[in-house]
Amino acid sequence: MKELVLLLVGSALVNNFVLARFLGICPFLGMTRKLDAAWGMGLAASFVLVLSAMASWLVYEYILAPLSLEFMKIVVFILMIACLVQLLEMMLKKFFPQLYRAMGIYLTLITTNCAILGIALIVAGSDYNFLETTVFAIGAGAGFTLALVMMAGIREELEFADVPAAFKGTSLALIIAGIMSMAFLGFSGLVPM
Amino acid sequence: MLKDILISAGVMGGLGIIFAAGLAWAAGKFSVESDPKVELLASLLPGANCGSCGCSGCSGYAEALVAGEASVDACRVVDAEARQEICSILGIESSGSRKRQVAKVRCRGDYKLARWLARYEGVQDCRAAALVGSSPKGCHEGCLGLGTCAAACVFGAITMGEDHLPVVDEEKCTGCGACVSACPRKVIALMDYDVPLVVRCNSHDKGKLVREYCQVGCLACRACVNACEQQTLALVLDLVEVDPAKCIACGACAAKCPSGCLELMKPPAAETKMLA
Numbered sequence: 001m002k003e004l005v006l007l008l009v010g011s012a013l014v015n016n017f018v019l020a021r022f023l024g025i026c027p028f029l030g031m032t033r034k035l036d037a038a039w040g041m042g043l044a045a046s047f048v049l050v051l052s053a054m055a056s057w058l059v060y061e062y063i064l065a066p067l068s069l070e071f072m073k074i075v076v077f078i079l080m081i082a083c084l085v086q087l088l089e090m091m092l093k094k095f096f097p098q099l100y101r102a103m104g105i106y107l108t109l110i111t112t113n114c115a116i117l118g119i120a121l122i123v124a125g126s127d128y129n130f131l132e133t134t135v136f137a138i139g140a141g142a143g144f145t146l147a148l149v150m151m152a153g154i155r156e157e158l159e160f161a162d163v164p165a166a167f168k169g170t171s172l173a174l175i176i177a178g179i180m181s182m183a184f185l186g187f188s189g190l191v192p193m
Numbered sequence: 194m195l196k197d198i199l200i201s202a203g204v205m206g207g208l209g210i211i212f213a214a215g216l217a218w219a220a221g222k223f224s225v226e227s228d229p230k231v232e233l234l235a236s237l238l239p240g241a242n243c244g245s246c247g248c249s250g251c252s253g254y255a256e257a258l259v260a261g262e263a264s265v266d267a268c269r270v271v272d273a274e275a276r277q278e279i280c281s282i283l284g285i286e287s288s289g290s291r292k293r294q295v296a297k298v299r300c301r302g303d304y305k306l307a308r309w310l311a312r313y314e315g316v317q318d319c320r321a322a323a324l325v326g327s328s329p330k331g332c333h334e335g336c337l338g339l340g341t342c343a344a345a346c347v348f349g350a351i352t353m354g355e356d357h358l359p360v361v362d363e364e365k366c367t368g369c370g371a372c373v374s375a376c377p378r379k380v381i382a383l384m385d386y387d388v389p390l391v392v393r394c395n396s397h398d399k400g401k402l403v404r405e406y407c408q409v410g411c412l413a414c415r416a417c418v419n420a421c422e423q424q425t426l427a428l429v430l431d432l433v434e435v436d437p438a439k440c441i442a443c444g445a446c447a448a449k450c451p452s453g454c455l456e457l458m459k460p461p462a463a464e465t466k467m468l469a
Contacts (some may be wrong), residue, residue: 059208069201076208083212090223097225 010191011139018147024115038152046141053137056120245369270367294368300336303356323377331406345375389442417446
């Protein structure tokens with residue numbers, strides 16, 4: 001039990017996917033102008049993250065590894081992630097049309113989000129069991145959402161600040177990201193890797 | 194070797210089929226019904242995606258119309274019957290007639306008639322040329338002749354003539370206004386299709402200055418104002434302006450103009466294309 005909690009904290013804070021592993025930067029910069037959009041994106045990506053981590057682990061463990069097809073893992077994972085994102089799109093279109101329209105192309109871009117493929121490659125062939133994989137993925141999703149929401153909060157506040165013209169927009173976002181990463185370095189050593 | 198290829202292909206194919214089947218089932222379960230009105234309206238709209246309505250293309254405009262966020266008058270390209278149908282589908286009354294407008298060029302200063310201060314060798318776009326410190330053309334408000342308006346027109350209604358002035362095909366022009374937004378000097382403007390008189394000058398400089406850089410610019414000499422018996426002409430900031438409602442197209446002003454910058458349009462043909 002203690003290991004699971006440590007795993008959760010580890011993937012959410014210590015090795016935060018966005019701020020420590022530098023994966024999933026595209027929505028981190030692209031969907032964080034508004035807090036609502038960041039929330040929506042974070043939860044949608046977390047949904048895909050958890051499902052694809054679980055599915056990837058299962059496929060690797062029970063199909064690819066026994067047939068010695070480990071070399072195919074990247075292609076197979078991409079296939080699965082794409083299908084999961086399509087499923088997510090259909091569900092969002094039906095149940096949350098506002099969010100669907102607000103996210104626009106960024107919803108489809110979750111397919112190419114390196115955090116999702118990243119987590120799939122991390123869990124495949126690692127010595128996590130299925131439960132640990134799921135907890136790891138939930139922590140990763142939570143950390144991803146946290147990073148996005150924090151960034152959105154900061155950016156929304158700075159909308160009203162007197163930012164020099166040269167720094168407006170993406171430059172400021174990158175500077176904020178760098179400072180946030182440095183802050184999250186404070187967590188290192190909290191959980192043994 | 195062959196066995197490996199077959200197995201990996203088989204696994205990929207098998208997984209693909211399983212996931213495709215799953216997605217197909219999900220598509221059926223999570224299907225969303227889109228409002229059929231949107232598609233009907235989109236089919237009635239011109240489909241040119243010119244953006245003059247302010248929406249993202251004709252389908253975006255159709256959605257906005259159904260949602261009640263856009264007005265029926267926003268589209269300048271749609272013709273009378275389609276507009277009537279759109280109004281009846283939406284259940285609103287069509288609000289009166291809208292006169293057809295076309296783009297007209299308010300400059301005659303080509304390379305021979307106008308004085309150019311320098312040969313412009315930069316980016317061949319009027320917007321770039323207009324940014325140059327002092328205008329390459331003597332007249333700060335005249336047409337630069339690099340064809341930005343022609344490039345902006347999605348209907349192919351504007352071509353550049355041999356004298357480097359834009360020529361508008363008034364039959365193809367739909368009055369969408371893309372060229373007006375594109376022109377950095379606002380030389381091209383939307384006017385009624387059957388306006389009787391067009392002032393072919395855009396310069397608000399005093400006559401003495403205009404004479405220095407253009408043979409066909411408006412000098413604000415008042416010859417036309419005095420010649421007109423209907424009081425349709427007035428001088429506003431050293432440029433002539435016409436009140437189309439009062440003009441009877443007699444041509445007295447055009448005859449008196451020393452620069453020849455007043456152009457009397459031909460009287461409208463028997464079938465004037467007006468929007469009901």
